[in-house]
Every structure is written in C-alpha cells, then in structure tokens.
Amino acid sequence: MDEFERIAYLRSCFAPRDASASPVVLGIGDDAAVLSPGTGNLAISVDAAVQGVHFRLDYADWSTVGARAFSAALSDLAAMGAQPKAALMALIAPELKDEAFRLLIDGYAAASVRYRCPVIGGNLSRGSELSITTTVFGELHGAGVTRAGARVGDSIYVTGTLGDAALGLLLLDARRPELGRAFVERWQKPEARIAEGASLTGLASAAIDVSDGALQDLGHLCAASGVGAELRAAALPLSPNFAELARRLGREPVELALTGGEDYELIYTVPAGGAGGPGTCIGRIVEETAGITVRDANGRPLALQTRGYRHFQG
Amino acid sequence: MDEFERIAYLRSCFAPRDASASPVVLGIGDDAAVLSPGTGNLAISVDAAVQGVHFRLDYADWSTVGARAFSAALSDLAAMGAQPKAALMALIAPELKDEAFRLLIDGYAAASVRYRCPVIGGNLSRGSELSITTTVFGELHGAGVTRAGARVGDSIYVTGTLGDAALGLLLLDARRPELGRAFVERWQKPEARIAEGASLTGLASAAIDVSDGALQDLGHLCAASGVGAELRAAALPLSPNFAELARRLGREPVELALTGGEDYELIYTVPAGGAGGPGTCIGRIVEETAGITVRDANGRPLALQTRGYRHFQG
Numbered sequence A, B: 001m002d003e004f005e006r007i008a009y010l011r012s013c014f015a016p017r018d019a020s021a022s023p024v025v026l027g028i029g030d031d032a033a034v035l036s037p038g039t040g041n042l043a044i045s046v047d048a049a050v051q052g053v054h055f056r057l058d059y060a061d062w063s064t065v066g067a068r069a070f071s072a073a074l075s076d077l078a079a080m081g082a083q084p085k086a087a088l089m090a091l092i093a094p095e096l097k098d099e100a101f102r103l104l105i106d107g108y109a110a111a112s113v114r115y116r117c118p119v120i121g122g123n124l125s126r127g128s129e130l131s132i133t134t135t136v137f138g139e140l141h142g143a144g145v146t147r148a149g150a151r152v153g154d155s156i157y158v159t160g161t162l163g164d165a166a167l168g169l170l171l172l173d174a175r176r177p178e179l180g181r182a183f184v185e186r187w188q189k190p191e192a193r194i195a196e197g198a199s200l201t202g203l204a205s206a207a208i209d210v211s212d213g214a215l216q217d218l219g220h221l222c223a224a225s226g227v228g229a230e231l232r233a234a235a236l237p238l239s240p241n242f243a244e245l246a247r248r249l250g251r252e253p254v255e256l257a258l259t260g261g262e263d264y265e266l267i268y269t270v271p272a273g274g275a276g277g278p279g280t281c282i283g284r285i286v287e288e289t290a291g292i293t294v295r296d297a298n299g300r301p302l303a304l305q306t307r308g309y310r311h312f313q314g
Helices: A003-013 A062-078 A098-114 A164-173 A181-188 A194-198 A214-225 A242-248 A253-259 B003-013 B062-078 B098-114 B164-173 B181-188 B194-198 B214-225 B242-248 B253-259
Strands: A024-026 A033-035 A041-050 A083-093 A119-126 A131-140 A155-158 A206-209 A228-232 A266-270 A280-286 A292-295 B024-026 B033-035 B041-050 B083-093 B119-126 B131-140 B155-158 B206-209 B228-232 B266-270 B280-286 B292-295
Touching: A003 A098, A003 A119, A033 A083, A033 A119, A041 A062, A041 B083, A041 B119, A041 B131, A062 A083, A062 A098, A062 A131, A062 A194, A062 A206, A083 A098, A083 A194, A083 B041, A083 B131, A098 A119, A119 B041, A131 B041, A131 B083, A131 B131, A164 A181, A164 A242, A164 A253, A206 A214, A214 A228, A214 A253, A214 A266, A214 A292, A242 A253, B003 B098, B003 B119, B033 B083, B033 B119, B041 B062, B062 B083, B062 B098, B062 B131, B062 B194, B062 B206, B083 B098, B083 B194, B098 B119, B164 B181, B164 B242, B164 B253, B206 B214, B214 B228, B214 B253, B214 B266, B214 B292, B242 B253
Parallel strands: A083 A119, A228 A292, B083 B119, B228 B292
Antiparallel strands: A024 A033, A033 B041, A041 A131, A041 B033, A083 A131, A155 A266, A155 A280, A206 A266, A228 A280, B024 B033, B041 B131, B083 B131, B155 B266, B155 B280, B206 B266, B228 B280
16 A cells, blocks of 8 residues: 555544544544534643554554554543543554554554544654554543642542553563463553543542553652652552462562553542542542652551653663 | 653743633643633644654754744644644654753744744653654634635635745755755745635635645645646746756756645635635646646646655655
8 A cells, every 4th residue: 555545544444433423523634634622621632652662563463552552542531531532643654564554553443433532633654663643632521630639638549450551561571471361451452441530520639540650650640739648558459360470470569560550540539528439549648748658558668669660671 | 851851841841921812721741731622613633743754953953843843733724724722742752862852842832932832732752763743723713724625617826935945955955055045944944824824714615735745735635626727837936046046956947846845835726706815826726537737838738747745765
C-alpha cells in the first residue's frame, strides 16, 4: 500500500459505527476534523507510545500494540472522570510491511470501537522510529476531577489491583509468561477505567491514573494538592498469587505493587465521611510536611525503593 | 534539567497570557486539559514534525524548528477557516541538551503567543528520533470550509505567492542562502494563513493549504469534490526574482511554483460571480474527467513533472 492507500485503509477502519449519537461533524480526510461540542466541557490529552520505550514487538504483537496505545491515552480521560468522545492518531513509522500496518490499525480501531471513541483524524509521517501519538477528547460535566483537590483527612482509594502489569512485564523479561498469563495480559492489554472514572465525579476530591507506579503517581497528586499521604501496606489490593509469584521472581510484593507502572488503575481521594466509590481504601491524606509514608501492619514505616517506573530500561 | 524540571519549564513558557478571553478551564499539569467550548464547532487537527524528514538542524536552528512545527500544524486550521484556540505538544526526544530544549520550547511558545493559541497540554517521551507532534483546536462558525465543495465553473484562487519555500530549500541545499534570504525565510519561518482562512467562510466553496505542492494539494481538493481543474501558468503569483533565481538553480519556475511544498498558502475555490477574497485567481474548476491541466499563455497544456513534494529526500 502506498500512502494514499494507507489513508484509505484508515478511513475504512475508522468509519464511525454509530453516527446518530456522534458529535463528529466531519471525520478523516479533510484538513481538520470537526466536532460539535456538547453542553459540557472538553477534556483533552495526548499520549505517545514509542517502540523500544513503551512497547516491544517481542512482548506484544502489532494488534496488541495498537490497542494498548489507545487504552493508555484514554486512561488520562478516565482519571478526569471524562466520557471519551473522539481520538486522533498520529503515526510516525519507518517502512512498515502492509501486514504489520493492518494489524496495528486493526488493533487500534478495535479499541476505538470498544471504548465507543471514534478516530476522527490523524497524521502519517515517515520516521526511523515507530511511534503512535494519540490525542483523546472526552466530555466532562463540571470541571472534572483534577489532581489538586485532595485535603488532609481525605481517604485514599485505588481501583482494581496494583502491580499486576509490572509483574506481567517481569514475566516477559524472564521469558516465563506461562507462570502467570493473567499478569502478562494485564501488561499487554490494559483497560482504561472509564466507568470507574465517570463514577468519581461529585464523589472524589482528586484523582490520577497509575501509569508510572502508584507511589510516584500518588506523589504527583500530593504535590498538586499540597498534601502528604500515609498508606497501609496491608490494605493494598493484590491479585491472587501476586505476592507468591513476585517473590519467586525475587521481588518484594508490596514494593512491586507500589512502584510498578502501567496498571492504569485510578488512585483517588474522598473527603472524610464520603462514599468510597469503586475502589479499595489504602490510606489517608496527611499534612504535606509528612511526605508519603507506607506503614506495615504494626504501623512501622517501610523503607521502599521508590524510584519511578521506567517502562523498558533504555 | 530532569523530566520534572522540563515540565516545570514548559508550564512557565506556556502559561496563558490572556486568561480572561481564554476558553482554557485547565491547562498543563493535570491528567488532561479542559476547554470550555464556545458556541461554534471545534476544528481539530494533528501534525508531526520529524527530524530528518521535516526539519534539519543545519537548515534551521532549534527555535525556528519549534516555531515552524507550530505554524505547520495551524495551517490545517487556516484551511478550514477556523480560529485557533489551543494546542497540545507531544515531544519525543533523545537526550537533548538543556540549551537545545529551551530554544525549541521558546520558539514553539513564541509562535503560540503570536497566534494567540495557548499550549494547554502535552506529553514528553524518550525516543531515539526527535519529533514534535502538535494537536490544534480551532473554533468554526458553521461547518467550516472543507475540500469537498468545489463545483464546475468555480474560480480557483491562491493566497500570497507560490514556490517561495521550495526555492528557499533549494538555496539551502545548494549552500547559497545569501542568493535569496527572503526565500530561505519563507521556508524556515512559514506563517499559517489564519486571517485569510477566516475570511473564506461564506465566500469559498472549498479550500486546502499548500503543504505538499500546489498541484498535489489541488489534486486532493479536486478528488474530494469530484471535479477537475484548469490552471493558467501566466496567472500564478510569483515573488519578484523568483523566476530568475529558480532558473539560476536549474529549475523551471512554473513547475517549481506548482510542485514546491511548504508554502502554507491557501488554495480555494469561489462560485462564479462570487467575491474573490484575499487571493489571486489562477484558474477554474472543470469536469472531473478533464483531470488537472496547466495551460501556457497561448492556451497550450504544459507537460509538468507533477511528482509530489517530498520534504527532504530520505
């Protein structure tokens, strides 16, 4: 396929499925796409998936790479409590075989359909390194759930379980995916927590998604809010077999759960006395000067390696 | 600067200058930016500038590279007749010295101020190849000027002059920029034709910007509209000294004007009898079966090398 055949393929894959409910006035193929905004505000975010940094083809096939890039971008909307409305795909790629191109686009388009978030435009460029940069648009009722609203005394929650994706990546690193297929899938096929995020509006005081590790992302939330945090290690939601398998790979489970990235779960805070929402309570917000502490079952602070998650070591 | 210092630098450079008139509810620093949409529709486009493909540091300094990436992205909004409202910057970069990073961001931010189009978010990623992917948002009153509305009998116009940027690039290739500094500047520092584009709403039947060469971009407009075109070579608006300098570099002026890219002028069509707008009339729309023809002063069709403009030869 030449460039124009590829654009035609993109147009056919990304054709809107449900035009009646769509805010899309004009989709792929003109100088710009046109959205008819709804009554709410528009949340906007952009995220890049770079080969060798965010994905490797020996760790996920092309179709999975496409879907994963889409989910990772949407996760930022989930963290605001926004409802996805549309996406743009900017693809920079070296000579890519037609088969690889089709699989990548098919995976991306399938994610777009699953999230009901049509791809309305994009850009194709040559380049020596493959990257997929996705801009996403979501609708917000009200101002959205930012990182900056946490207050001392709020409870800290997290959706789902922590560390699964990082454990899956360790299994791939060790060439032992068969030890925990479910963990490998959590890394390969993350899901943006759209419904959970939407349920936080009017309930959570602040929220962030876990892309760089729970401690690091909670740190961003605390910095934006001007607060500190205290977590209870025993309260962390871990998947069955997570602790056992982590130890088998030589990793301390609590540390892996708190520093592993790419879970795309949501960490959020709730004012004292408020409903807890979809997650598990893991701690509380304290004064900024206290920093971030993790305590064991006896209340003793743990010494953790809190370095940030670095995706692949470059 | 580490990643967080760089993000802080971005926040300071991209701080909104004119908050009162701004649709920006939430800017850089949270999971997503938030825009308050106006009464019109939102035009959205994304464009990538890739090192070695769209820019080279021996042809433009870092600051110019930043400004150029911004202008190229906004040109797509100009072609729709949209008014720029906001932009997102996704930067993929290898280890970049602080000085280079600052110049790149300063050039980008200066363009953002000049176009009154605040940068409200973005993404920083590691990568081995530098690219700047810019998503732009503009407001449209009505549906915008698409590529698809040209009809047989419409007149074809172009803003400004054609071929100047391509001639500037040839001068840089030849290491003779002193022969035509103005042409080199047209390549290095293109301006998106925002005001001209805005003036086309309600006047033009179709429009496109000239990024890949006038013939190729007019071809896209014709394909989208299902029409053909006939151009008069003698009518093409050329800068003073353009023809002479093109010939000195061994290029036929009309061909260079029609196939040279990155002018970022607007080609648009106007129904018969309509006002001509800001541009120069260069031809008319004909039946699709006639294709695209360029005629000399005697009405004879010219045989042109109509290959697309390829930015740098990779």
